[in-house]
Amino acid sequence: MASFMFQLVLFLMTRQVLSVGSNPHSVHRDDFPDGFIFGTASSAYQYEGAVNEGNKGDSIWDTFTRKPGKIMDFSNADTAVDHYHRFQSDIELMKDLGMDAYRFSISWPRIFPHGTGEPNVEGINYYNRLIDALIEKGIKPFVTLYHWDLPQILEDKYGGWLSRQIVKLARYLRDKYGNPPVIITENGMDELNSPFMSVKKALKDDKRIEFHRDYLSNLSAAIREDKCDVRGYFVWSLLDNWEWNSGYTVRFGLYYVDYKNNLTRIPKASVQWFKSLLRQRTYVSTT
Ligand SMILES: *[C@@H]1O[C@H](CO)[C@@H](O)[C@H](O)[C@H]1NC(C)=O
Numbered sequence: 001m002a003s004f005m006f007q008l009v010l011f012l013m014t015r016q017v018l019s020v021g022s023n024p025h026s027v028h029r030d031d032f033p034d035g036f037i038f039g040t041a042s043s044a045y046q047y048e049g050a051v052n053e054g055n056k057g058d059s060i061w062d063t064f065t066r067k068p069g070k071i072m073d074f075s076n077a078d079t080a081v082d083h084y085h086r087f088q089s090d091i092e093l094m095k096d097l098g099m100d101a102y103r104f105s106i107s108w109p110r111i112f113p114h115g116t117g118e119p120n121v122e123g124i125n126y127y128n129r130l131i132d133a134l135i136e137k138g139i140k141p142f143v144t145l146y147h148w149d150l151p152q153i154l155e156d157k158y159g160g161w162l163s164r165q166i167v168k169l170a171r172y173l174r175d176k177y178g179n180p181p182v183i184i185t186e187n188g189m190d191e192l193n194s195p196f197m198s199v200k201k202a203l204k205d206d207k208r209i210e211f212h213r214d215y216l217s218n219l220s221a222a223i224r225e226d227k228c229d230v231r232g233y234f235v236w237s238l239l240d241n242w243e244w245n246s247g248y249t250v251r252f253g254l255y256y257v258d259y260k261n262n263l264t265r266i267p268k269a270s271v272q273w274f275k276s277l278l279r280q281r282t283y284v285s286t287t
């Protein structure tokens, strides 16, 4: 297995929109240090679907979504955006954007359907295929170990004690390593998924562009001027997806997912914006 990185999740779901500066279109990959990583982020439950495939066990969210009235639009993530079956073409989209990395999470109940015991070969194979496909396209995999989808059986047995273990782990790492490099592992802005809004209008996500532009120009300044050790920035998210209690009522994607038309991915304006931000500049030698 090729090398990949494990990351603790640092959630940074900023909603604050910063004021627009004088040169709003200037932010570019070159404003960041060499090796700075741009990526998109996702989580297993919000993306994969296929909740009953591959010998997967139930997660606490599978149980929760089946309780009436818990999810705003009465939806569930049984299909989500079908990333489980479509990850190959989704990786093509990341490549096309010029992204360096992809952060995804491992569905715990896909690996341990019964919470503990022997790992499930089908689950492991799925993540191996995903990781191999990313590496083949030159996109670095960042793996989140836990993104809320605890196996139901662990919740039943231990009342979720493992999530307290995760907090303990995070504290331990902070105390042990002090001031570590920071990766912004998700930052994004949602818009209401209004049934009355045309697709054409939904694709014009200028507010999202403004949001990322302001954030990135500030981040670049923090790195250059304040010497903050920030190493990467992950956009939440590549695709519109299933947003926990909000179900499908909000859209966070750079790509619009057409839920009425076979989950087709359609680029929003922000895709073009990120493409030009991420484009490598080619310098012409004059000698
Ligand atoms: C829906 O999209 C998937 C992935 O592109 C494709 O394999 C499938 O054939 C499509 N289904 C229909 C009914 O168009």
Ligand SMILES: CC(=O)N[C@H]1CO[C@H](CO)[C@@H](O)[C@@H]1O
Pocket (backbone or CB within 6 Å): 018, 019, 020, 021, 022, 214, 217, 218, 221, 222
């Ligand atoms: C601290 C900092 O750099 N703030 C800047 C954030 O971005 C906006 C818009 O580009 C600027 O106006 C702020 O000065």
